[in-house]
Each structure stands twice: as structure tokens, then as C-alpha cells.
Amino acid sequence: MASGEVTITAIVPLEIDAAFSAFTTDIDRWWVRGPESGTVVRFEGERLLEVSTDGAVTLATVTASVPPTHIELDWDGPHSAPGDKVIVDFVPDAGGTRVTIRHRRQGIESAGALSAVIGLWWGDRLSKLQRR
Amino acid sequence: MTVETTLSALADETRRGTVEALGGGPLSAGQLATQLEVTPAALSGHLRILRDAGLVSVALDPDDTRVHVYSIEPGPFHELSDWAQGASKFWTDQLGAFARQVERRGRGKR
Numbered sequence: 001m002a003s004g005e006v007t008i009t010a011i012v013p014l015e016i017d018a019a020f021s022a023f024t025t026d027i028d029r030w031w032v033r034g035p036e037s038g039t040v041v042r043f044e045g046e047r048l049l050e051v052s053t054d055g056a057v058t059l060a061t062v063t064a065s066v067p068p069t070h071i072e073l074d075w076d077g078p079h080s081a082p083g084d085k086v087i088v089d090f091v092p093d094a095g096g097t098r099v100t101i102r103h104r105r106q107g108i109e110s111a112g113a114l115s116a117v118i119g120l121w122w123g124d125r126l127s128k129l130q131r132r
Numbered sequence: 133m134t135v136e137t138t139l140s141a142l143a144d145e146t147r148r149g150t151v152e153a154l155g156g157g158p159l160s161a162g163q164l165a166t167q168l169e170v171t172p173a174a175l176s177g178h179l180r181i182l183r184d185a186g187l188v189s190v191a192l193d194p195d196d197t198r199v200h201v202y203s204i205e206p207g208p209f210h211e212l213s214d215w216a217q218g219a220s221k222f223w224t225d226q227l228g229a230f231a232r233q234v235e236r237r238g239r240g241k242r
Contacts, residue, residue: 006216008223012234022234030233032225079219081135101227103219105135 006103011095019097020068020090048073060086081105135215138208141185146170147178151204154188158203 012019022030024043031041039052041059048060064072068090075086085104090097142148149168153159161179165172179202182188187208193199 006219006223008220008227010227010231012231013238014234019234022237023230026233030226030229032229078222079215083136099227099230101223103223105139105215 005105007100009098009100011093011098013096016090016092016097017068019099023088023090023099024067024071048077075103079103135208135212137185138187138212141181141187144178144181146175147182150175150178150182150202151187154202154204158201160193160199160201162199164202 012022014022027043027048028041033039033041033050039050041048041050043049043062044056046062047058048062049056050059051057059077060073060075062071063074063085064070070090071088073086073088075084083105085102087102087104089100089102091100092098142151146168150164153164153167159167161172161175164179165175168175179188179190183190185208186205188202189205190200190202193201
């Protein structure tokens with residue numbers, strides 16, 4: 001895991017331009033959403049919105065977009081806290097395009113703290129420490 | 133205490149080493165200083181930060197009340213772990229759905 005981030009990677013069998021387009025333009029086709037049915041998820045201007053008949057919820061604000069390689073978001077969606085960033089990178093790969101999502105929490109990136117904590121505590125030690 | 137507080141307190145190698153050492157059980161400040169190869173004075177500031185963040189607690193050693201022993205407070209670590217696990221699952225689900233959509237689209241074009 002990269003220092004201090006939650007990092008998820010997948011390789012999709014598309015050229016990088018098509019992968020970027022499928023991720024952004026076609027996001028409503030694949031985005032996993034909450035139990036409320038009938039919502040639409042789309043990028044609109046600098047925002048990623050989940051739109052329902054009750055209105056729109058801002059999931060994220062785009063702070064950097066470099067097609068077809070990089071998107072950076074201020075993340076306000078699930079599992080967010082103020083200052084959270086989500087960074088999506090697209091890199092050509094033998095199998096198509098490697099897509100990497102990094103969810104970075106404020107205070108993590110400077111010292112690899114999350115990596116250290118996970119390394120220390122996701123294993124046996126955490127399970128041995130009873131919740132109080 | 134928040135996840136951010138926990139992370140901020142752990143943004144230091146000595147403090148992470150302290151937490152790791154205490155993972156093996158309670159230790160006195162002297163034992164910690166020896167184990168981490170730092171001076172007691174230097175360790176004191178780090179222990180205060182860890183205590184203020186709620187990551188460690190201090191109590192009198194029941195076998196020698198002249199000595200204070202430090203212990204891990206597991207709550208903040210569980211909170212941090214819960215966030216990391218939740219975020220990991222969320223993004224794994226999202227990226228998995230994206231990959232499946234790409235595969236479906238590819239099959240549709242064949």
C-alpha cells in the first residue's frame with residue numbers, strides 16, 4: 001500500500017482514452033449507489049453529483065482533471081471527512097489500462113501513519129485488543 | 133478523538149515505535165526509552181502527545197507505585213481501522229463495478 005492511503009487498483013481491457021471516458025462520461029452506468037433507487041450519477045461542471053427527484057447531492061468536487069491520465073477530487077461521499085482527497089490515475093498497461101484509486105485522509109500522507117497502523121493493528125494485535 | 137487526531141499523533145517515527153512497543157504490553161517510560169534508544173527527556177514529549185491523542189494511557193504500576201506504566205488505548209486504533217476497512221471496501225466495490233461494466237461493454241461489441 002502506498003504510504004498512508006487506501007489504494008485500490010484494477011486493470012481494464014481498454015486503451016487509456018477509452019478507459020478515462022468510460023470512467024467519467026459513463027459513470028452512471030457503473031457507479032454503485034445507495035439503496036435509494038432512481039438516482040443518476042454524473043459529472044456536472046466541477047462536481048460529481050448523485051441526482052434524485054429530491055435534488056442533487058455533491059459526492060465530490062473536481063480539483064484537477066488531466067485527461068486521460070489523472071483526476072483529483074475533494075471527496076464528500078461515503079467514508080469522507082473534511083479534507084479527504086480521492087485521486088484516480090490511468091496508466092497504460094499490457095492488459096489495457098491500470099486504474100488506481102487513492103483515498104487520502106488529511107494528516108496521513110506525511111508519515112505513512114496509516115500504513116504503519118494497519119501493519120501493526122489489522123493483524124493479530126488489533127483482534128486481541130478488545131473494544132471498550 | 134477523530135481519525136485525523138490519531139493519524140496526526142502517529143506522524144512521527146518515535147511515536148509509531150512507541151505504539152508498536154506497547155502493542156506487546158504495558159511498559160514504563162524507562163523501559164520504552166531503552167527499547168526505542170531515545171533519552172527519557174525526548175520520549176516524554178512523545179508520550180504526552182500520544183496521551184493527548186488518547187492513544188495511550190498511564191497508570192501506577194501496581195507492583196511498584198513509584199513507577200508509571202503506559203498502555204495502549206485500543207479505541208482510536210479500531211476507529212482508524214474501521215475507516216480504512218470501510219473506504220477499502222467502498223472503492224473496491226466501485227472499481228470492481230467499473231471493471232465489470234467495461235467487460236460487459238466489450239462483450240456487447242463482439
